[in-house]
Amino acid sequence: MLNLKKILTRSLLAMALGACGSVFAAPVYHVSIDTSKLGSGNAVLDLQLGGLTGAAPVTATLNHFMGAYGASDLSGDASGSIGSGVRLVNDAGFSDLLQEVMLGGLFSFDLSFDVGTGGMDGSSFTAMLTNPDYTAILGMDTPLVDIELMPGQADMISPANAYASVTAAAVSAVPEPSTVLSMVTGLGLLGFGLRRRAR
């Protein structure tokens, strides 16, 4: 049996969820690292996810890499590639992507986290630049990017320096067809209701 009131309610709810969906989704960060003031030549960008062994499980997903990248090396249980996306995990304490870069340019990627539950211990995502043989840190002694991921808390981002920035990445989420249909129906019903009320 057709229940117009229920359809209207559900459709309006779908509209609301559609509008707010991006707010509730795990944040996606756009990380930019500017090496223009660090000379030229090769360097290693160490993108690391680390926690104490036994910390709440965390997965970091990195993709949309942009810049003059060279060879990649993965440590720990890291997987993937900069072309298809890299997955870092903290299950062995830490894992990292050791990515060769050509100094002088701008490098960027998108980053998101899946933070599991369990325990009070957090994990850290950091980005550091070193020379190719890991004998000198470039830029600054502390990480260029440091995102603290504590269970139950908002992410703490500390990129305040001349070399890095962390911003919200542009999200281009594609709604499911049924959601689109429901939202269109909601909009139509909303307009219909407003017209009736206007009379």
Next chain:
Amino acid sequence: MYKTPVFQRSIMTSACCLAVAACGGGAGDTAAPRSASQFAANPSSLTDAATSSNPAVYNAGVARLRALADFPIGVAVDGGYEARSLVSTLAEQQVVNQHFSQVTPGNIMKMSYLHPDRNTYTFAQADELVNYAAAHDVRVHAHTLIWHSDYQIPSFMKSFSGDKTAFLAMLDEHVKTIATHYAGKVQSWDVVNEALNDGGGYRQSLFYQRTGADYLDRAFLAARAADPGATLYYNDYNIESDANKLNTLTGMLDGFKARGVPIDGVGFQMHVYMDWPSTSQIKASLQKVVDRGLKVKISELDIPINNPYSGAYQAGDIKTVYTLDLGLAQKKRYCEVVKAYLDAVPPAQRGGIVVWGESDPSSWLIQQLFQNKHDDWPLLFDGQYHDKPALRGVADALTGQACTNAAFVDVTGRVKMARSGVTLNRVTAKSTGSVTVTNTSNTAVNGPLQLRLDGLTAGVTLDNASGAQNGAPYMTLPAISLAPGASATVTTTFSNPGKVGVGYTATLISGSF
């Protein structure tokens, strides 16, 4: 003042006690009277021996003892020309300024200091101390307007030729002049000190011989008239342990009440021992005064390590070297005595707790009780004014902690520990992180607080460890103690040459290893 516990009277008679006091003050009537603390002011050889055998400096983890109580926390101090005058001794000042809200001049407000001759009052030394206290947010408990001790009774009083009425008038003037001079400048007075005998009854002092017990009434009346704002105490020793003396006291108090004598409280000197009297006896004695609606003050607290009246001591078991174990046992005893006070005395009737001296070598007990035969360590601070476990014991009682002789207690269950992620620096092979400790209990977690890292990953070492216990590194937290809800964070820096994942179990310890 020396005092002999009731059960030990066979060993040290009160006559002997008086003789010791009189002996000590022999030169005092012609020069500046010497005090119990002055007697022990220069036991250099004993002090050196004690110092050389002291265990490592103990950190009691008490930031400010006075902040832990809403009643006076006091200490007896020297003044004037005394060796450790608060006014001129920096180390004494530092301890008082940090920990105490009240001082009791150990000597310089006694009778012959302030009133050496019939028409002569000498306030300069006491004024200097009172002014110092006022300038440093410390109140003064004045001690004492009338005291029986022979060397402290001015000569003119001993030779006073008038009758009882005239003698009482003379005492009235003595009390009135001094109390008026310090009206508004001192918080409280010991109006009469030690008027009762060991074993009960009134002491046959000069004052009693001349007036009976009337001088007590008159002294309180005169003090109240001169300084209506001061809290007026009767002060005595062994009343926490001598049932007969306590009975005389309560009878005296009941008489005061019946006659409208304006007394506000009773000072229990509380010169007690590690093993005597029991805390139940202390509580029961305090309760007798509490029941009469009066304030109760622990006015001269000290607890020596040695008890010369004990069987062990007399059999030769004399502690001549201070060890941490002895200090920890003393910590427990201090805690128990203060806890007994808190248990027995309701907040509105707490007149405060005063420790009789700052540093161990200054204690009157070394000279008067132990006759300089060996050292002892009865107070809260050592000869270098370093914390002793006894200080922790007082703090434990004031903050509702259990009284133990443990050097440290695992308090992990009272806190939440949030450990950040750990970042490996591949250049330095250092892994860094942090730990935030939050007190989730409803009482303070007392320090010093040690974060111990148990089971640290093999091959990884904690660079910024404060030390190690049983092979596990630990860090001393910057916060001395944590109030409910309060947090402290420490950074952990590990040497990690193998560049491996770092793991450990965090344990929070209250106390020192």
